[in-house]
Amino acid sequence: MQVRLLRYTPDPELIIAAAARSTSSPEPIQEVLKSLSPQNVARLIKGLIAAGHLSPLEHAGFTFSLEGLSRACSHQLVRHRLASYSQQSQRFITLQDLKYVTPQSITSHPQFRARYHQQVREAHQLYDEMVKAGIPREDARYVLPSGLETNLVMTMNARELLQACALRLCPRSQWEIVELFERIKTEVKQVAPTLGEELRPKCYKLTYCDEPKSCGLFPTLKETAKAR
Amino acid sequence: MQVRLLRYTPDPELIIAAAARSTSSPEPIQEVLKSLSPQNVARLIKGLIAAGHLSPLEHAGFTFSLEGLSRACSHQLVRHRLASYSQQSQRFITLQDLKYVTPQSITSHPQFRARYHQQVREAHQLYDEMVKAGIPREDARYVLPSGLETNLVMTMNARELLQACALRLCPRSQWEIVELFERIKTEVKQVAPTLGEELRPKCYKLTYCDEPKSCGLFPTLKETAKAR
Amino acid sequence: MQVRLLRYTPDPELIIAAAARSTSSPEPIQEVLKSLSPQNVARLIKGLIAAGHLSPLEHAGFTFSLEGLSRACSHQLVRHRLASYSQQSQRFITLQDLKYVTPQSITSHPQFRARYHQQVREAHQLYDEMVKAGIPREDARYVLPSGLETNLVMTMNARELLQACALRLCPRSQWEIVELFERIKTEVKQVAPTLGEELRPKCYKLTYCDEPKSCGLFPTLKETAKAR
């Protein structure tokens, strides 16, 4: 899997902070933009997130190239609806090189590793023959496994990144989508360090774990009640 | 594939028409609701759609049970973001009975039909063995083919149904999602006949085909220009 | 101000609970719908909200008639973007009866009460004369005050109701929009008592107040830290 930040709103943290500040300022944002120090910006962004005043975060957009995700993972990903996706089509591209994701639990299992590879190769082989025989690609792909790789271009604004990471950086999520959002966080931190630092599982905001069982980071409410 | 309308906003066409009418009426909607005849309602709905005044259509919601779609199809479907989905999880359900979609182009192909069934069965067999050996379901499923069936509950309002059908009832779409929206249209027509009738490919609104090649229903702009 | 629930998805709590349950059930939702007792439904809904698994709440929609809101309030309201609105137009309706909202702080102020009423009446008088003289309504209304009443039809699903109430039932919100959502909550409780009960300020989920100053319901994080 490879994640690259392709484009983003210039000065993402400054524009967020200035937009937030401008709502309670008689001055237009152009003046506010000039008056904010980097320290102001960092403090404002942390303050917005702490207080749940998230709408100014929408002014900063981030566009990523996501390469080598399984289609199992991309199917989960596109359920985040406040985002924009352009995904490689299996209808218009004939699959050439066979690239697919193998979960660690299978790789580390001597008995199944070889059979998994074999099974995927055979599926690809049949796909290949069907396409060559004139079966439409959009039909031939029904035989292809969910582990097959796909590429996407994805744009999310900072608010949606915050919400998506709150869910997907929680260890209850599947390992592949956790890995995806960890890489996204790494990319965001390069250009927006304060915001990037705030991309964290939801328990940091809640100060407790609201899942049935805690991973240990924060206790559940039940555990807190017992501890008293 | 099975599509059933489970629940919907009562009197869906009346509420749309009354909401539309209330925007240019000094009376509150309660009075408007009483004053509209079925003929008024039908005429108002056709008028709204013809004039592209679509926001009142959002007041009527429709909740469907969608059974037996391929995951290839559900991946396309959930790209419609102004809708709500609850999809059967491959992480929390162990796949028991093997149900999958076979495209007609494969069924009708003696050479590939048997191999397709065989390939899918073998993938399921490997999945089954892996799950029994303790590989997590969420990992074992990477071997499962895109043709595997899934169930969803989907809610769309009438405006989004109109937009989705405009795209998906166009023969340029893939056959499985065309079939899905044809069934959705059939269900909607039972309870909202005027609205259901308006669920049509986008060319009806445009009065021309904006795809590279027309299916014959309406000519493209190039073809129209030539004909003059 | 008057709030009436006009229409809603039938059995709203049952459909939410069944949709949630169906994601981890091999059975289609039709079977799940039959198997859920009212106790199951209530427990499932509380569980979904406690765990932040909110997407199934989107399957239940609620359509309200909102009468007699100030335009100051409706301007705030329509900032909730995951909802549908049909608002009385000042462009297409000539304002007849003068109806407007007077804040309590003005009513209770002998010095200003009379002047406020006078001022609003004069604005309306000028509007009236301008319209009669042929000034377009859409221009004449620029003189009308923000306190003027408006009517809307609004549809929100249960998830958005939960989010909007989390913000707007917090006493940091303006009194008029707090009153609006209290009336909305009262209406929802009539037909969906478990869900209605859960429409509460955000601090109930957080277990603390994330605003700069607490109203007393829950302490802020700073206050909690000090108390230890």
Place this chain on the structure above:
Amino acid sequence: MQVRLLRYTPDPELIIAAAARSTSSPEPIQEVLKSLSPQNVARLIKGLIAAGHLSPLEHAGFTFSLEGLSRACSHQLVRHRLASYSQQSQRFITLQDLKYVTPQSITSHPQFRARYHQQVREAHQLYDEMVKAGIPREDARYVLPSGLETNLVMTMNARELLQACALRLCPRSQWEIVELFERIKTEVKQVAPTLGEELRPKCYKLTYCDEPKSCGLFPTLKETAKAR
């Protein structure tokens, strides 16, 4: 009214074209980005819009400073829900300088011009006295007229800009919001000329006018039928 483009996704047209191309390319978008000439980019963008394949347009975001809109206009504007707004608050800012919009139809009317200015000044005077006497700003503002100016920061992606302009550049819209989107179009054209050119009333896509009465740019369907 002043409209300034504050920030935008760098190379907005290139990123749109490359994202679109990447969906039917086996190469990742990084390679596609390098291979597109300016001519390719312009042709691709026109093609996407002509064919209604609009989702790649979402990858380019534009953030504007909007100064000196009337609150009547901002109330209309924020009804575009697929956009982000940070608006000057009348709850947290005490109105100092009196700035307001006067429609041309009033300015040009000797009888009403003076009375309009007088009326607005008196409303502001009463607001001022109430705030000084301790009435909360959020209540005092109920007396303020709809013509009062407000500032916003707004972010829209290229797809939503296209849709909003399709509606708001139609002369059926109110003059103030038409003027707003004309200025937005001017700003966009500076940095994205092909896209900016495509920001046009909806009739250009339809090839006819779908409003009850045409402004003359394109005939209605009825008029077309008669002409035959």
